[in-house]
Amino acid sequence: MLIKLHEISKIYTVGAEEVPAVRSISLSVPEREYLAIMGPSGSGKSTLMNIIGCLDTPSSGSYVLKEREVSRLDDDELAEIRSSEIGFVFQTFNLLPRMTTFQNVELPLIYGHAPRAERADRVWQVLDAVGLRERANHRPNELSGGQRQRVAIARALINGPSIILADEPTGNLDSNTGEEIMQVFGKLNRAGNTIILVTHEQYIAEHAKRIVKLRDGMVASDSAS
Template sequence: MGSQVASSPVQESHRPADGVIIRTEDLWKTYDMGEVAVHALCGVSFEIARGEYVAIMGPSGSGKSTLMNLIGCLDTPTSGRYWLNGRLVSELTDDELAHIRNKEIGFVFQTFNLLARATALHNVELPLIYNGTPAEERLERAKEALRVVELGDRMYHKPNELSGGQRQRVAVARALVNNPSIILADEPTGNLDSATGAEIMNLLDRLHQSGNTIVLVTHEFDIAAHAFRVIGIRDGKVDRDERMK
């Protein structure tokens, strides 16, 4: 991947060091609301190393969701650069971004975002479908991922036949199945009761222990406390960045 970026000397000089999975450099995101321009992000820069467990915190309206969309390659910044796993992704086209999302990012959403009419297994298969994995291998890996989240016996259930916690575990399995560079969890416990929420956080902790990089977006302190590092966002800027453990 790195060799593709190397063609430009400017980009080369800013290339993140090995072991850095995310590097953002002066990220701006401006929404044009007719008369006024709203700056959702005003120059956000940070690095996240491989294997880190980071919480991005901030009150609503802080720009936290915008940042998450950029990190998740769902959107592109107005200005600034973003490297993900050694590749400059801030200037890619829609379809290239889709490819990056598929390969590098495992999403876990607050509202689970499972396909209601598909079985747990098929939901987990989806990322593999979009990178053209052959059916046999796809099934094997989706089943494996469901076993990792301890849902090996619920594979053929549809989301409405599963509890909230189980649904979120399906979503975690789906995030895992493509072996992404980062797992991006956006308020993963927001729709769960505290006991089930703790169960999901436990699962994320275990994934971190086995080597995954986890980025957690939340506004709850006790959830953020699971992470080893907290990046605080306020008014579109990083207002604190501290290691907890």
């Protein structure tokens, strides 16, 4: 099992009040899974994604990623896990504006201490995978939305992560471009990548093989697509 969440809870303290965002969620994700997490806003899907993405730690419960307990790690240990195991794709792309496509994609390799000699080869490889070799020297503002998202996907792929976590990846794209991006994810999954998609759009979620629906911080349903 790639991911094993056991009775994960996350409680935020707002003023004097304790607000549970996620309540006792248990979830297992095998390798090569293509999973969509759905739910209305406030259902806890962002919190769950942050925990799975090792951006945040749960208040209680256990999270085992590749047989390693990661629910009690400190900031820098979490950063190491993110660097080696997680690839993020965001709704707003989040590319660094002053850097070229090449540099944006290369950045996780630099943080992951990849030797310089290997970096360029690896960057060209993933740029080919998303079909952006010719745009290597363009800056984000010279690219279309779909191209930007493909750069972001390339960046997520570069370290060969165990999980690609995509948070509303089509939210800022028109439906045609969104469809293209979903094709890319489909291709990546068929090539052996584990993908976790967070969305509130049913038709986007249907690209996944399995859909987990959240409501009020709990799993409401978990079924094949």
